[in-house]
Every structure is written in structure tokens, then in C-alpha cells.
Amino acid sequence: MLGADVSPAQYASLLQRAAQGDARWLQFDADALRSHYNRRPFLLQHRLQEHPLFDIAPLFDLAQRLPAQQVKFRRGDVAPDADFDATFKPPQDALTLPHLLAHFEPLHGYICINNPEKDAQYRPQIEALLAEIAAHIHPLDPHITWYSTYVFISAQGAVTPYHMDREMNFLLQIRGEKTADLWSQDDPVILRPWQKDRLLAYEGARPPYKPEFEARARHFALRPGLGVHHPFIAPHRVWTHSDLSISLAFTFRTRQSDRLTAAHQFNARLRRLGLQNPKPVGESAWVDAAKAQALHALQRLRHPLHAAQH
Ligand SMILES: [Fe+2]
Secondary structure, X not given: OOOEEOOHHHHHHHHHHHHHOOOOOEEOOHHHHHHHOOOOXXXXXXXXXXXXXXXXXXXXXXXXXXXXXXXXXXXXXXXXXXXXXHHHOOOOOOOOHHHHHHOOOOOOEEEEEEOHHHOOOOHHHHHHXXXXXXXHHOOOOOOEEEEEEEEEEEOOOOEEEEEOOOOEEEEEEEEOOEEEEEOOOOOOOOOOHHHHHHHHOOOOOOOOOOHXXXXXOEEEEEOOOEEEEEOOXXXXXXXXXXXXXXXXXXXXXXXXXXXXXXXXXXHHHXXXXXXXXXXXXXXXXXXXXXXXXXXXXXXXXXXXXXXXXX
16 A cells, blocks of 8 residues: 555654754745645745755665565656556566666656655655644644655656646655646536546546646746645646656645545445535535545444444
């Protein structure tokens, strides 16, 4: 499983650690954080480019010592409207990781290292970032319940096609330049309510890109030391430019996003039962909370032993 749950006790110790910590790696604009967090993308600053673990050589070493299932790789020169999940599927003309690392730039290499925090060398730094993020968002969105990080290394001209994830993200650019295009998760032209419900219920493929979305994109030019916040399920597409790019995606869920996820999953069930227009998630916090509770009650009925153990 990708990522790790964060228990209430772990969360409390993260907040404590942040209060005591002296090394600050992230810098938020307090007004932007307050007004934009989980509503609209916004830029933040960081200084991970100063950290030796995020140089290319230690990251290539990390890619080679982690279990193979934690390292996804491919050629980076894919079409910007390609199916996101299909880009990692074999066959990849028998491309191997050692071969790709040895010829990274000519092959337009693209590597995604899943969960560097599972590596003993990287864990302390990633946990320090988690503590800082928890402390900053706590007044707005308390209790991180899960997190997962990814390091993206890409040669020039690599594309991560249009897609959306089921969590929030701070994408931190460490080396080279990258353009992150983001679309509003609240724009019904981009994401219809039924598409969000099915996305969160893992039903079918992710909602696809359409050319008419292009004019609605917001473009964020990232360089080392800059990051961009992705609100919950905000669609995005990422481009690298003429140089090697390294970035860290810090993705996480909170009690609030867990409630929204459960409400979407409840709506997906209603749709499967034939109710075509359940109240869209996000219109009423009270209704969303009730749907989340109803879903959990249904899950306890179906799996009483599992529920009793938790
Ligand atoms: Fe993504």
C-alpha cells in the first residue's frame, strides 16, 4: 500500500515536534494559505534544493536500493493527453531501470520514486516536512490521517499527463524548471459531480482531458525553491523544460478530506441504486458528514469483525 496512516497520537507528536523544531524547510504566505488552502492552488517557498539527499546521485542510489515496486519509470516523452495510468504499463520496449539511469537524458527518462520515507536515510527529513505541514494547516484543516510522498526525476521535455489524485498535495520543485497546469476541482465543466463520485469510489477510469479545458487552466512556473499547492482532487498536468527536473510531491489526507471521500463514495452507491442526482458533495457540510457516517455504518454492517478491530 502506498503511503502510511497517521494515528492521532502520531499527529499530536508531529505538532509537538514542529513547535520545538528549529530547521524550517517550508515558507508559506500566511494570507495565501488561509484564503486558498484546499480551495485554489497557490505558491509556497521551500529550501529542499539545499538538502544533499535531494541531489541527483543520492536519488539514483535510492531508486536502485528500494524494492522494485516502489520505483516506476518510463520514457518521459509521452503525449500530454495520454491516459495517465496507462503510461506506466508494460511493455516499455524492455526498458530496465539500470539502462534508463545510465542513459537518462537521451532516453528522456522519467522516474517516480514512491515513498522515500520508507528508506531509513530519507525518513527523518520527510517526517520533518510532515511535521511542518501539519503545524501550518492545523488551524484550517486539523488532523492529517495519511500521507505519501513521491520524488519525480525527469529529463528534458517530460510530461505527466492530465489527471487528478484523491488527496491534497504540495508539489515542491527542487531542481530544474517545471510548469504545473491546474484546473479547478469546483468547475463543473471540468469535473461533473458524478465524475467526482466515481473517481473517489474507484469506479472506472479517471475523468479524461478535453481540449475545451485548455482555456480554463492556470499555469504555475516552478523553479528550485518554489512549490504549488494542489487542492483535493484538483486536476493537473505537469511539463518539464530543457533541463533535468527533480521534485517532491507531498500528498496527504485529513479528517475533512476523508469525510468528503466517504460522502462521494456514498453518492456513488446511491447512483448505482438508480438515484441519478444525489446532492453534490461540497454543498452542505452537514449532509456530507451524514453521508460519511451512513457509509461507515454500512461498512460496519458488512464487515462487523473488521469494524470491531478498529
Ligand atoms: Fe498527480
